[in-house]
Amino acid sequence: MRLLARLNRPWVHFLLLGTLLFWLQGRLFPAPLPTIGPLPEARIAALKEQWFTAVGRPPSDEQMAKLIDAELDRDMLYQRALELELHLYDPVVYQRLLRNMFFLGLGEGMTEQERYEQALEMRLHLGDEVVKRRMIQVVEQLLLAANPPAAPSEAELAVEFNERQEELRRPPRYTVEHIYFNRDREADVASVIDQINSTGLTPTEARELSSPFLPGYRFVRQTPDQLARHFGSAFVLNLLEAQPEANAWVGPVRSTYGQHYVYVSEIVPARAATLDEVRPLLERDLKSRARATALEDSIARMRQDYEVLR
Numbered sequence: 001m002r003l004l005a006r007l008n009r010p011w012v013h014f015l016l017l018g019t020l021l022f023w024l025q026g027r028l029f030p031a032p033l034p035t036i037g038p039l040p041e042a043r044i045a046a047l048k049e050q051w052f053t054a055v056g057r058p059p060s061d062e063q064m065a066k067l068i069d070a071e072l073d074r075d076m077l078y079q080r081a082l083e084l085e086l087h088l089y090d091p092v093v094y095q096r097l098l099r100n101m102f103f104l105g106l107g108e109g110m111t112e113q114e115r116y117e118q119a120l121e122m123r124l125h126l127g128d129e130v131v132k133r134r135m136i137q138v139v140e141q142l143l144l145a146a147n148p149p150a151a152p153s154e155a156e157l158a159v160e161f162n163e164r165q166e167e168l169r170r171p172p173r174y175t176v177e178h179i180y181f182n183r184d185r186e187a188d189v190a191s192v193i194d195q196i197n198s199t200g201l202t203p204t205e206a207r208e209l210s211s212p213f214l215p216g217y218r219f220v221r222q223t224p225d226q227l228a229r230h231f232g233s234a235f236v237l238n239l240l241e242a243q244p245e246a247n248a249w250v251g252p253v254r255s256t257y258g259q260h261y262v263y264v265s266e267i268v269p270a271r272a273a274t275l276d277e278v279r280p281l282l283e284r285d286l287k288s289r290a291r292a293t294a295l296e297d298s299i300a301r302m303r304q305d306y307e308v309l310r
Contacts, residue, residue, distance in 0.1 A: 034083075036076045037309040039068060047071060072308055073299055074136055080302065081135035087125050092134045100124050143298035149290035152283055160282050161275050168273040168281075173221040174244070175266035177203035180213040181252070181259045189252050189259050196261065197249070203263040211258070221268060232256040 047067045051059045059067060087093045097119035101107045106122075107115035125131045152160075161168070179196070181189050196206045207217055215230040228236045235255035244250040244264040252259040275282075 033305065033307040034079065035309060036079060036306045037072050039071060043071065044068065068310060072310065073303075074132075076302060076306055076308065077136045077139045077299070078132050079306070081139045084139075086135055086138050087131065088120075090134065090138060093125060093131050096128060096130055096134070097124055100128065140295055143302075144291065144295060147294050147298050149287065149294040152286035152290065156286055157275070157279065157282050160286060161278065164282075165272060168278050170271050170273050170277070171223040171225070172270045173223055173266075173268040174227065174239075174264060175218075175220045176222070176227075176262050176264050177207075177218045178213075178251075178253075178260040178262045179203075179206050179210040180217075180257070181261075182211040183258050185211055186259060189261070193249075193252065193261055203265075206261075213257075221266070231260070235260065 044064075048059060048064065051063070051067065081087065094116055097116055098112060101115045101119050101124075107118055110118065119125070179192065181192070192209050195201070196209070201209075203218075210217065219227065219230060222230075224236045224240070227239070232255050235253060238253045238255070239250065239262065242250045242253060244262070244267065246264055246267045249261060249263050251261040253262050254260075
């Protein structure tokens with residue numbers, strides 16, 4: 001009875017009514033969400049220009065929509081960074097703002113801390129793309145720390161390995177030595193080859209008949225791609241078309257530099273890769289994919305905290 005008597009007082013009624021009204025106001029009239037976007041026309045035009053420069057053609061409507069969404073996400077992440085005041089604690093931002101003050105010729109006679117505080121007062125951090133990229137990177141790191149991607153399992157590795165068998169196939173490897181004829185000596189090619197064959201010269205002995213070749217004369221267990229880096233892709237194509245055999249001369253083989261008489265001492269055939277050989281590659285790719293998915297999920301949840309205008 002005493003408790004009811006105490007509750008039956010005007011000030012208690014006023015407090016309870018105020019609390020109820022405050023709760024109802026929050027439920028029925030929530031505070032507006034922070035707004036992100038829309039992008040100004042100048043930024044949309046810049047996105048189109050960047051796409052055209054990279055791809056060589058204008059983006060489709062679908063591609064343009066994805067570009068705009070990605071840019072709005074960047075703005076949202078940057079806004080979150082500013083809300084958390086991450087720019088006040090990041091050493092990269094600190095050094096960047098000091099550098100900007102130096103290039104602007106401002107803050108002479110000030111200490112570093114004073115110049116930094118002056119840069120913040122001038123809001124230099126809001127117009128610097130380097131600062132923006134850094135702050136977005138920090139927010140992404142925080143999101144991943146809160147929602148870390150799981151390490152790839154053995155089952156996931158096995159599935160990835162099986163699906164990428166053709167891509168992961170180990171290429172053939174060739175051990176070759178060559179005699180090089182630059183363009184000024186192309187008339188000598190036939191006679192030099194006859195001399196090598198008739199006298200049975202070894203590749204090392206025949207090297208005295210070669211023109212100088214800067215990359216070298218002997219290449220051990222090279223893939224076609226590696227050979228192409230030394231001789232050019234035309235050489236590799238012509239060599240493979242000649243169907244070389246181990247322990248035999250082949251040629252002349254033309255390259256972009258001239259012609260080559262090639263001794264193939266070893267051919268290691270192409271073969272399927274083993275899981276252990278490609279495990280680091282698969283783990284890296286799976287981790288990267290999981291990281292992207294975890295980040296995408298976190299950004300999607302963050303969008304609920306903002307009103308994004310497209």
